[in-house]
Amino acid sequence: MTAIPTDEPAAAKKPEAGGRTVVGSCPLDCPDGCSWIVTVSETGNATRLRGNPDHPFTAGGLCKKVNPWLKMAEDPARLMQPLRRVKPKGQRSANRFDDFEPISWEEAMDDIASRFNKIIASSGPAAIWPFAGTGNVGFVQGGALPVGSRLWNHLGVSKHFLTICSVSGHVGLSYSVGTGTGMDPEDVVNAGAVLIWGSNTLVANQHWWPFVERAGDTGAPIVVIDPIRTRTAARADLHIAPRPGTDGALALGLCRALIAADAVDLEFVQQFTVGYDEFAVSVDEWTLERVSQVCGVPVERLDGLVNLLCDPGHRPLAVKLGQGMQRHAYGGQTSRIVSCLPALTGSYPVKGRPAGGGLVYSTHAPYKLNTQLASGRHLGARPRALAMTNLAANLLELDDPPVEALFVHGANPVVSNPDVDRVRQGLSRSDLFCVVAEIYLTETTDYADIVLPSTMQHEQWEVNDSFAHMYLNLNQPAIEPPGECLAHTEMFRRLARAMDLDEPELFASDEELVAALIDTDEYRAAGVTLESWKEVGWVRAPAAGRPYQPFDDGFPTTSGRFEFVSERAEQQGHGRLPNYRPPAEAASGASDSYDLVAIGSDWHINSVFAGTQVVANRTKAPPISLHPDDALRDGIEHGDKIVVFNERGSFDAVAAVDSRARPGVAATTKGWWAMGINNTVVERDSDMGRGAVFHDNRVQIRASDQTAR
Numbered sequence: 001m002t003a004i005p006t007d008e009p010a011a012a013k014k015p016e017a018g019g020r021t022v023v024g025s026c027p028l029d030c031p032d033g034c035s036w037i038v039t040v041s042e043t044g045n046a047t048r049l050r051g052n053p054d055h056p057f058t059a060g061g062l063c064k065k066v067n068p069w070l071k072m073a074e075d076p077a078r079l080m081q082p083l084r085r086v087k088p089k090g091q092r093s094a095n096r097f098d099d100f101e102p103i104s105w106e107e108a109m110d111d112i113a114s115r116f117n118k119i120i121a122s123s124g125p126a127a128i129w130p131f132a133g134t135g136n137v138g139f140v141q142g143g144a145l146p147v148g149s150r151l152w153n154h155l156g157v158s159k160h161f162l163t164i165c166s167v168s169g170h171v172g173l174s175y176s177v178g179t180g181t182g183m184d185p186e187d188v189v190n191a192g193a194v195l196i197w198g199s200n201t202l203v204a205n206q207h208w209w210p211f212v213e214r215a216g217d218t219g220a221p222i223v224v225i226d227p228i229r230t231r232t233a234a235r236a237d238l239h240i241a242p243r244p245g246t247d248g249a250l251a252l253g254l255c256r257a258l259i260a261a262d263a264v265d266l267e268f269v270q271q272f273t274v275g276y277d278e279f280a281v282s283v284d285e286w287t288l289e290r291v292s293q294v295c296g297v298p299v300e301r302l303d304g305l306v307n308l309l310c311d312p313g314h315r316p317l318a319v320k321l322g323q324g325m326q327r328h329a330y331g332g333q334t335s336r337i338v339s340c341l342p343a344l345t346g347s348y349p350v351k352g353r354p355a356g357g358g359l360v361y362s363t364h365a366p367y368k369l370n371t372q373l374a375s376g377r378h379l380g381a382r383p384r385a386l387a388m389t390n391l392a393a394n395l396l397e398l399d400d401p402p403v404e405a406l407f408v409h410g411a412n413p414v415v416s417n418p419d420v421d422r423v424r425q426g427l428s429r430s431d432l433f434c435v436v437a438e439i440y441l442t443e444t445t446d447y448a449d450i451v452l453p454s455t456m457q458h459e460q461w462e463v464n465d466s467f468a469h470m471y472l473n474l475n476q477p478a479i480e481p482p483g484e485c486l487a488h489t490e491m492f493r494r495l496a497r498a499m500d501l502d503e504p505e506l507f508a509s510d511e512e513l514v515a516a517l518i519d520t521d522e523y524r525a526a527g528v529t530l531e532s533w534k535e536v537g538w539v540r541a542p543a544a545g546r547p548y549q550p551f552d553d554g555f556p557t558t559s560g561r562f563e564f565v566s567e568r569a570e571q572q573g574h575g576r577l578p579n580y581r582p583p584a585e586a587a588s589g590a591s592d593s594y595d596l597v598a599i600g601s602d603w604h605i606n607s608v609f610a611g612t613q614v615v616a617n618r619t620k621a622p623p624i625s626l627h628p629d630d631a632l633r634d635g636i637e638h639g640d641k642i643v644v645f646n647e648r649g650s651f652d653a654v655a656a657v658d659s660r661a662r663p664g665v666a667a668t669t670k671g672w673w674a675m676g677i678n679n680t681v682v683e684r685d686s687d688m689g690r691g692a693v694f695h696d697n698r699v700q701i702r703a704s705d706q707t708a709r
């Protein structure tokens with residue numbers, strides 16, 4: 001297999017330093033779900049972290065974001081004890097720690113318990129909002145269930161919808177495929193062509209790339225559709241750069257072209273789909289000329305893609321559906337449209353067809369964990385659900401009852417949420433009680449009343465799945481937590497005690513919670529026990545057969561088939577047929593403004609570690625890449641200081657004039673704490689699932705008075 005592209009590939013080959021090794025897993029919101037090995041010295045220190053060479057997807061390498069993990073854990077800025085705010089919210093001292101006083105765990109828990117009890121008595125439990133982010137996406141300590149669910153269910157507080165990441169695509173695909181799980185990404189090695197649509201795979205999903213390359217080695221062309229010439233796009237055989245948010249039009253045009261060229265797999269369509277005839281008529285308006293106008297891509301380039309898709313030698317077709325194109329007003333619908341391409345080309349892994357094509361989006365279906373038991377859903381009902389991406393509106397406008405307390409963990413909304421100026425306003429409310437469990441002081445802890453020091457992954461129990469493979473990783477604590485850091489699970493046990501609760505399920509140990517997750521007939525039948533799992537550290541999800549043939553019994557839709565037409569979509573206001581609508585702000589074609597697209601950085605994942613000295617020593621605040629034609633028009637030169645602004649907010653940056661972004665697009669990366677990119681992003685729901693519209697963002701750019709040159 002092609003080597004894993006990590007910046008330190010030799011690390012895994014160094015001889016063992018001595019001491020014992022503990023298998024764990026990366027907790028970050030990254031599709032790759034790496035399994036890792038921690039070496040622990042005889043004195044109980046973690047001395048080395050490396051990728052697990054035995055894990056089929058990790059294959060021995062981590063990534064440059066996580067390689068310095070142990071350094072991050074020992075950073076002097078790491079939180080080591082509970083803190084209580086002593087300065088006004090929102091004002092930060094030169095030394096962030098000066099805004100707080102250290103307190104004991106007992107004081108912290110008593111403060112939180114008495115405030116929560118007061119709020120419950122006066123306004124009801126719905127006034128409390130547990131706000132879980134993606135800093136850790138595990139099932140025990142992180143945002144997957146999320147952690148604390150047993151307590152939250154028992155109290156009946158507001159439910160948290162983790163809408164910040166991939167929800168629109170999931171809902172969009174539910175109307176056509178019936179699920180977000182379309183194929184085993186490893187099976188891409190058997191693909192006849194790979195279409196990477198709105199994903200910077202080499203950076204955001206790098207452990208999948210070797211599998212893609214293996215398909216390439218056997219002659220499968222690799223196509224990337226992305227308004228930015230990312231590292232992935234630069235490596236592709238064909239790169240199409242549409243205007244942001246116009247992918248639906250492009251996909252409909254490709255469907256029409258396949259139909260017009262008689263290149264549709266009619267046998268598949270007849271046997272496994274519904275609504276094809278109606279769909280075929282509806283796409284007739286999407287000629288390549290029209291697509292070219294809407295997407296801003298020359299017809300000749302589109303022709304190249306059409307020829308490739310029509311070639312029966314390039315099947316099955318594997319489409320990697322990234323998150324880029326769903327972060328728009330009609331992002332859900334776009335995902336639904338793109339899912340039609342593997343259907344028209346007969347590529348989904350159905351009975352009798354080789355696995356190798358379909359959609360790569362999520363891999364959640366085969367895990368089948370007992371989340372019901374682990375989260376204690378039977379312990380109580382939740383009165384309402386609040387969307388993570390509506391934080392500002394929920395803090396500033398919600399009534400009956402208003403949000404009076406937040407318990408934030410693994411989230412940094414002052415960097416990552418949309419409309420950060422309004423988020424700050426909401427968090428500044430003097431009547432809001434805000435608890436943040438963190439590993440560092442962040443832009444968000446500037447608004448915390450109480451800060452709780454969390455353990456990091458190598459110090460805690462955790463269970464992690466992946467959204468790019470089908471192995472379930474077990475993370476075992478390798479070392480004792482430093483200072484007074486506590487696992488989130490322990491925080492919730494202590495909080496339950498401080499609130500005078502006596503429901504026994506609130507006090508389950510971490511190992512009991514881990515065991516609850518695999519307490520199912522399927523895991524039992526596969527012989528997966530906590531003990532056997534501990535030894536290896538990962539297990540292939542029992543429901544993920546090899547090859548993975550999820551549609552052997554039909555598609556999980558109402559009709560049991562892939563649905564080109566969907567009654568349910570029609571009832572829910574999304575149209576009976578897949579249909580294109582332009583984005584709200586992007587792709588306007590106006591020559592006085594840009595579509596701002598901020599994607600994953602090479603150096604950090606979202607805002608995790610992005611404000612630390614370790615990262616600052618390795619990289620600088622990201623520049624804003626502008627196309628040379630745009631820069632020339634606006635009198636901006638490479639290295640100029642610029643101001644990026646719109647009616648919602650502004651931020652300062654440095655321009656990079658290069659050919660990364662297509663004309664009309666300003667490209668940068670997300671997560672850098674001090675930059676304020678999301679000051680300009682609107683807090684608007686996408687069409688499906690209340691997803692965020694991060695890339696549907698029109699901004700203006702001007703040179704600062706003072707230039708860097």
Ligand SMILES: Nc1nc2c(c(=O)[nH]1)N[C@H]1C(S)=C(S)[C@@H](COP(=O)(O)OP(=O)(O)OC[C@H]3O[C@@H](n4cnc5c(=O)[nH]c(N)nc54)[C@H](O)[C@@H]3O)O[C@H]1N2
Pocket residue numbers: 029030031065134165197198199200201203204205225226227228230243244245246247321322323324325326327328597598599600601602603604605606670671695
């Ligand atoms: N190194 C690194 N890896 C990461 C992350 C990170 O921050 N850093 N973040 C992680 C997280 S949380 C997630 S959700 C995943 C996301 O990973 P991806 O699915 O790769 O999502 P994005 O980074 O949002 O955008 C991917 C690509 O979509 C392109 N794009 C933007 N708008 C459009 C559009 O309208 N149409 C098309 N066709 N393309 C568009 C962008 O230019 C970008 O190259 O990555 C994870 N991996």
Ligand SMILES: Nc1nc2c(c(=O)[nH]1)N[C@H]1C(S)=C(S)[C@@H](COP(=O)(O)OP(=O)(O)OC[C@H]3O[C@@H](n4cnc5c(=O)[nH]c(N)nc54)[C@H](O)[C@@H]3O)O[C@H]1N2
Pocket residue numbers: 027029132133134135136164165327409410411412413415416417437438439440442454455456457598599600605606607608609670677678681694695
């Ligand atoms: N403009 C723009 N904005 C975006 C996106 C985009 O593409 N463009 N992408 C969006 C996406 S895909 C996502 S997923 C969101 C992410 O947004 P969030 O879910 O808010 O995640 P982060 O901003 O990364 O913040 C995670 C926090 O968790 C902390 N943390 C890390 N590990 C631990 C731990 O073990 N315990 C605790 N308690 N804390 C920990 C980190 O220090 C960090 O402050 O951002 C979104 N924001």
Ligand code: SF4
Pocket residue numbers: 026027028030031032033034062063064065066206207605
């Ligand atoms: S961030 Fe992704 S690639 Fe890096 S170690 Fe974690 S799971 Fe692996």
Ligand SMILES: [Mo]
Pocket residue numbers: 029134164165166
């Ligand atoms: Mo994400």
